[in-house]
Amino acid sequence: MTETRDLVKGNEAVAMGAIDAGCLYYFGYPITPQSDIPEYLSYHLPKVGGEFVQAESEVAAINMLMGAASTGIRAMTSSSSPGISLMQEGISYIAGSEIPTVIVNMSRSGPGLGGIAPSQGDYFQAVKGGGHGDYHLLVLAPNSVQELYDLTILAFELAEKYRNPVMILGDAMIGQMKEPLLREPPGEIHEYPKEWALTGAKGRPQRVLKSLYLKDGELTAHNWKLHQKYETMKESEIRFEELMTEDADLILVAFGSAARISRTSVMMAREAGMRVGLFRPITLFPFPEPQLTAMAKAGKRFFVVELNTGQMLEDVKISAQGNQVDFFGKPPGALPTPEEIFEEIKKIYPES
Amino acid sequence: MKNSVIMAGFGGQGILLIGNMLAYAGLEEGKHVTYMPAYGVEMRGGTANCTVVVSDEPIGSPIVGKPDAAIVMNLPSLKKFESWIKPEGTLLFNTSLVSPEKQTRKDITVYPIPANDLATEMGNARLANMILIGAYVEATGVVSQESLINSLSKVISERNARFIPQNIEAIKLGARQINPSNA
Numbered sequence: 001m002t003e004t005r006d007l008v009k010g011n012e013a014v015a016m017g018a019i020d021a022g023c024l025y026y027f028g029y030p031i032t033p034q035s036d037i038p039e040y041l042s043y044h045l046p047k048v049g050g051e052f053v054q055a056e057s058e059v060a061a062i063n064m065l066m067g068a069a070s071t072g073i074r075a076m077t078s079s080s081s082p083g084i085s086l087m088q089e090g091i092s093y094i095a096g097s098e099i100p101t102v103i104v105n106m107s108r109s110g111p112g113l114g115g116i117a118p119s120q121g122d123y124f125q126a127v128k129g130g131g132h133g134d135y136h137l138l139v140l141a142p143n144s145v146q147e148l149y150d151l152t153i154l155a156f157e158l159a160e161k162y163r164n165p166v167m168i169l170g171d172a173m174i175g176q177m178k179e180p181l182l183r184e185p186p187g188e189i190h191e192y193p194k195e196w197a198l199t200g201a202k203g204r205p206q207r208v209l210k211s212l213y214l215k216d217g218e219l220t221a222h223n224w225k226l227h228q229k230y231e232t233m234k235e236s237e238i239r240f241e242e243l244m245t246e247d248a249d250l251i252l253v254a255f256g257s258a259a260r261i262s263r264t265s266v267m268m269a270r271e272a273g274m275r276v277g278l279f280r281p282i283t284l285f286p287f288p289e290p291q292l293t294a295m296a297k298a299g300k301r302f303f304v305v306e307l308n309t310g311q312m313l314e315d316v317k318i319s320a321q322g323n324q325v326d327f328f329g330k331p332p333g334a335l336p337t338p339e340e341i342f343e344e345i346k347k348i349y350p351e352s
Numbered sequence: 353m354k355n356s357v358i359m360a361g362f363g364g365q366g367i368l369l370i371g372n373m374l375a376y377a378g379l380e381e382g383k384h385v386t387y388m389p390a391y392g393v394e395m396r397g398g399t400a401n402c403t404v405v406v407s408d409e410p411i412g413s414p415i416v417g418k419p420d421a422a423i424v425m426n427l428p429s430l431k432k433f434e435s436w437i438k439p440e441g442t443l444l445f446n447t448s449l450v451s452p453e454k455q456t457r458k459d460i461t462v463y464p465i466p467a468n469d470l471a472t473e474m475g476n477a478r479l480a481n482m483i484l485i486g487a488y489v490e491a492t493g494v495v496s497q498e499s500l501i502n503s504l505s506k507v508i509s510e511r512n513a514r515f516i517p518q519n520i521e522a523i524k525l526g527a528r529q530i531n532p533s534n535a
Contacts, residue, residue, distance in 0.1 A: 007372070007379050007387070007506070177414050178372070178387040180379050263412030337417025 005180035010170065011036035013145045013181050014104055015044070017152025018076055020185035023102070024050035025075035027064040029057055029083060032116045033172040034106035037078040058083040062090030062103075069094075069101045070209050072197025074156050078104035080172075081122055082113060084130075091165060092131030095226075096211025098196070100159035102152070103137070104168045106175035109332030118172035118257055119332040123311035126169045127285045134223055136230045137167040138237065139284040141255040145179035151282075153186055158237065160192040162229055169284060171307070173257035173335065230286075239282035240291060244270065248277030249350050251295065253316050254305040255281050257335070262305050264338035269345050276345060284312070292319035301325075303348060305341055307332065353408045355494045356416040358433050360401035361425025361446070366481035369507055370423070371402035373485060376503035377495040378406035386414035399428060406494050421492060423484050425467070430454055444488050446480065463491055465529050471522065479522035486526025497527060 008016070015037045018026070026041045042052040055061035061077050068075040079087065084105045094101055105126060109119040126139045138158055142148045148170065155166040198207055213219035243266060245251050254262045259280040269276035279295070279302075281288050292302070296319065303326045304313045310329050317325050328344045330336040357374070361367045368389050375387040389402045403419065405411050421442035424430045427450045437443055439459045448468030455462060465487055467480035489500050501523060504516050 005379065007376050007385070173388070173414070176389055178375060178385075179411075179414075180385060261413040261415050265413075267412060335415050337415055338413045339417035 005182050007178050008145055008149075008181040008183075009036055009178045010145050010148050010175045011106065012040050013149040014078065014152050014168065014170075014175075015040035016181070016183055017149040018102070018156070019044055019048060020149075020183070021074060021153040021156040022189045023074040023076050023156060024048070025053070025065075025068045025073060026050070026077065027053045027055050027061040027068070027075070028077045028079060029055050029061050031058075031080045031083045033108055033118075033175050034078050034080045034104065036175070037104065037106075058086035059090070062087035062094075065101055065103075066090055066094050066097070066099055069099045070097075070198045072194040072199060074100075074102075074160075076102040076104065076156075078106065080105065081107045081110050081119070084122065084125070088125075088131040090131075091137070092133050092135060093211050094165045095131070095135035095137065096133060096222075097209045098163040098226075099165070099209060100156075100163055101165045102155045102159055102168070103165055104152075105170070107169065107171045115332060116172060117332045118307060118335060120171060120256065120258060120307040120311065121332065122169065123284065123306070123308065126167050127287070127312075127315075135226060136233075136285050137165050138162065138233055138286075139167045139169055140239075141169050141282060141284050143174060143256050143260045143280065145174070145177065145181050147282075148174065149181055149183065157190060160194075162233060163196065164229065164233075169256065171257050174260070234286040237283055238286050238288045238291070240288040241278075241280040241282060243278040243280070245277035245279055245295065245300070247275050248300065249275045250303055250345065250348070251277045251279050251300050252303050252305055252341075252345075253279045253281070253292070253312070255284060255312060258305050258307050258330075261336060261338055262341055265341035265345060268338060268342040269349070272346075274345065274349050276349070281312070287315045287319070289315065289319040292316060293321055296320045296323040299323075301350065303328070303345065305336075305344075306330075307335070354405065354411075355407070355421070355492065356403065356405045356419040357421040357423060357488070357492075357494075358401055358403050358416065358419045358436065359423040359425075360399070360429030360433055361481075363398040363400045365400075365425045366478065367400045367425065368402050370481045370485040371404050372507045373500060373503040374404045374406065374489075374495065376506045377489075377499035378404075380499045380502055381495055383408060383495075384411050386411050388414040399426075401429065401433070421488065423488055424450065425480065425484065426450065427454060442488075442492060444484055444491065446484065448480070461491075463487060463530060465526070467526075470525060470529075474518065474522060474525065476518060479518065482519050482522035483526035483529070486523030487529050488526075489523075490527035490530040497523065 378385040471479040
């Protein structure tokens with residue numbers, strides 16, 4: 001490691017990534033465990049010519065974000081589970097209107113007010129919809145401070161590339177932990193053409209960003225167009241990480257903080273002579289279904305570990321196409337330890 | 353080398369601060385580090401703990417079920433974490449607030465240190481955390497004392513920089529509890 005690395009909190013890495021990606025506007029409302037993001041940006045955005053706005057509520061924040069991003073500038077919001085729930089209407093409108101935005105959910109525990117402990121209970125909300133209508137967010141699930149930074153930069157790119165809201169789904173664990181960060185801003189920010197952006201119609205035809213389509217067949221066509229976009233994402237944007245899966249008899253499947261803890265459990269299993277690997281989806285939508293299906297067809301058995309009672313599990317089961325899938329879920333309250341997951345591995349590891 | 357430690361005490365005792373220091377010291381030595389705080393909705397007087405892992409290899413979990421060591425500053429933390437320590441691991445605990453007979457494990461190396469009393473003798477009771485982290489680094493050698501001292505400027509704001517010298521003295525006093533010949 002070089003001395004350019006600094007010890008950085010996960011939430012701050014998100015904020016640094018946003019600044020380095022050229023994000024100029026932030027709208028949000030404070031909530032634990034992500035308030036370090038607005039705190040950092042309130043100080044640093046004005047210094048780069050941007051604006052930080054503390055909205056009166058999450059509902060206001062998401063609508064301010066929709067308005068600002070409609071002009072083609074890079075903008076974001078962040079919140080945590082209950083706040084993200086409040087934003088769902090706006091997120092649906094943003095998806096329908098195809099406005100590039102970045103939304104960070106450092107999720108905490110639910111349902112309802114729940115608690116402030118880490119949880120992965122928002123997987124369904126992030127991946128399957130959350131708001132009304134037939135839409136998808138592109139969902140990125142970082143598992144380290146470095147990845148929080150790198151994926152935040154990528155999130156702004158992908159949002160513009162697909163004209164789609166991108167969600168970064170973290171939780172209280174990776175948002176609050178500190179690790180060394182190598183902050184390497186991208187040399188040049190890739191600008192996508194923005195012939196949709198609302199920049200003032202003087203001297204050019206009017207542009208409209210909307211999600212309301214009332215003419216005969218118009219909305220059908222719009223939905224199919226969105227669908228095609230999601231299909232393109234599935235072809236081009238699946239990201240994942242594999243650790244010792246090749247010779248594995250059992251593959252742990254986990255994302256974000258659960259993957260981070262599971263990594264040590266996998267190492268413990270290897271030290272005990274068990275052929276165990278780890279598959280970590282980095283994009284939750286698009287989900288790495290083809291990769292998991294290929295492994296299932298090669299006879300691999302999956303063991304899903306989540307900080308909930310079984311959400312990504314459903315996507316792994318679809319991917320496994322009938323192969324056995326085991327599950328260890330830990331709802332919020334206390335995080336599982338690597339030792340605890342290792343004990344579960346021992347219970348189900350196939351006898352040879 | 354991979355070393356994990358849980359530090360625990362009351363909110364306000366400076367647990368998270370010394371956790372940060374150890375992580376910064378490891379970073380300065382080019383090691384992989386993770387710092388994971390755990391706290392509820394409490395303020396001063398509640399409980400706080402953090403886990404720090406310092407390793408030559410990339411670190412998987414920042415959460416540790418069986419730490420190599422624990423630094424314990426109050427009784428609730430001893431009750432909670434003493435059983436977590438790995439066999440042959442290390443425990444440093446604050447005998448100013450925890451009476452030694454409360455400590456039960458025999459299969460670990462134990463360093464009872466009257467951290468608050470020593471700090472009060474130095475003239476500032478709030479230095480108890482520095483005494484314990486100084487002792488921990490001396491006892492385990494996870495990082496050098498020099499790196500630990502260098503981390504002070506990372507965790508203490510410029511406004512409070514005038515307090516750094518007495519923090520250094522407290523670290524050294526802590527080290528002398530382990531090894532009296534240590535300057």
